[in-house]
Amino acid sequence: MYARDIPLLRPPGQAxxxxxxxxxxxxPPEPKPRTALFWRSAAAVTDxxxxxxxxAVVQLGGYVPEPCLLDPEPTTEYAHPMELSKELQERxxxxxxxxxxxxxxxxxxxxxxxxxxxxxxxxxxxxxxxxWTRWGLTDPVPRVCPACDAEMDPLLTIASTEWDDSxxxxxxxxxxxxxxxxxxxxxxxxxxKVEIAGGYDLQLYACPASPDHPHTDLIQ
Numbered sequence: 001m002y003a004r005d006i007p008l009l010r011p012p013g014q015a016x017x018x019x020x021x022x023x024x025x026x027x028p029p030e031p032k033p034r035t036a037l038f039w040r041s042a043a044a045v046t047d048x049x050x051x052x053x054x055x056a057v058v059q060l061g062g063y064v065p066e067p068c069l070l071d072p073e074p075t076t077e078y079a080h081p082m083e084l085s086k087e088l089q090e091r092x093x094x095x096x097x098x099x100x101x102x103x104x105x106x107x108x109x110x111x112x113x114x115x116x117x118x119x120x121x122x123x124x125x126x127x128x129x130x131x132w133t134r135w136g137l138t139d140p141v142p143r144v145c146p147a148c149d150a151e152m153d154p155l156l157t158i159a160s161t162e163w164d165d166s167x168x169x170x171x172x173x174x175x176x177x178x179x180x181x182x183x184x185x186x187x188x189x190x191x192x193k194v195e196i197a198g199g200y201d202l203q204l205y206a207c208p209a210s211p212d213h214p215h216t217d218l219i220q
Contacts, residue, residue, distance in 0.1 A: 022034060
């Protein structure tokens with residue numbers, strides 16, 4: 001990841017490139033690969049490999065990403081409903097709130113309008129830098145830096161899928177024409193062919209006080 005593409009990165013010193021590596025095996029106590037972060041200067045990387053090396057042995061499953069074309073773009077998302085106040089959660093669950101806003105969702109959401117917020121507005125699915133956490137396996141819990149006790153920020157989400165049937169509104173416009181499975185592309189929502197813990201996301205967190213502090217991770 002290059003700092004020129006991702007303004008929220010806070011590289012140390014003259015670094016402007018962040019490499020994320022992982023071991024393609026589950027590491028207890030959770031079924032997830034172990035990750036490592038390396039800050040580098042892009043100008044110092046002179047011998048760039050045209051073909052990424054593949055590990056000789058990997059765990060069966062989706063821990064070796066397929067080569068993909070990355071086209072970073074900024075997007076706006078909102079906090080997971082569980083991170084909102086009780087008052088806001090109640091307003092999101094009130095159908096009249098959406099009607100008064102003049103942008104009522106499809107009537108299929110009338111029995112549970114808060115699901116419209118969850119699917120269409122909060123926590124964009126897929127691989128991303130920054131953003132919010134897709135809670136679900138656990139309630140929201142603070143991520144604390146093991147070096148200085150500062151509350152950590154989401155750095156990178158490694159997702160098992162870019163979208164599903166309930167989050168199709170997040171499909172990039174350029175991909176919508178190719179979002180239906182076909183013989184040529186049977187899995188359009190999983191271009192990287194990565195699967196984390198049976199279909200969840202792996203999110204890495206960084207310390208806002210110093211990029212040199214150890215990162216942490218979480219499966220959700």
